Amino acid sequence: MDDVFKALADASRRDLLDRLHARNGQSLSELCDGLAMTRQAVTKHLSILEAANLVATVKHGREKLHYLNPVPIHQIGERWIKKFERGRMAALSELKRKLEERDD
């Protein structure tokens, strides 16, 4: 579990997870696209995320594709969130989201 927290304690790595959350199954080149990071830096961040099991990879043809793997995050939630708290927490998250929504 230490690996998961260490991996998440970095804004660039969270950014990579956000990109996979928006679109799952991307190659290294796709993930690098539009990022202000070198390919080497992205590769390094991805290997840390993969070691923490937050990113899963599969070979698809000649490409290696990266997927957001939420299983460890689910395990963290299960450790501290009680079954009956989940509904209230979801309601609070939704309330926060609504209140903080910008008027576009």
Next chain:
Amino acid sequence: MTKPEFVYVTYIRTTPEKLWQALTDAEFTRQYWMNCTLRSDWKVGSKMTMERDGKVMNECTVTQSEPPYRLAFDWLSVFDDEMRKEKPSRVSYLIEPHGDIVKLTVTHQNFAEGSATLPSISFGWPMVLASLKSYLETGQALPPDLSARTSCEAA
């Protein structure tokens, strides 16, 4: 085969044989799969049903069976009229020993265009896999998420 829509990985302190049993034994599956029971003889071409409270939620067909390492089936959700009309999607399990732990990779792919089944899948699998890991390592499954009505339907 299109690129997979979902890939999930979990590492479990167990053996490939025990994991295979947990994935395929009806009584085992009911323990951790949010009250869902999976029934099949797990031979290629055989039917596999996923039922809860005696009602079949998903009808599957086994497409690959190489115990204790590879298992795949075509998945059709039948509890919803829209989903029932879709072409089946494909679930694959890959079991790889890594020293004294086992890596389980679950791939779910080949969803129909605009699939109604797909959105419900994304939170079901992490829940089931976290529960499976807990069950094999501690003997305790995670409690079924009562707020997640679709936990069985989804995955």
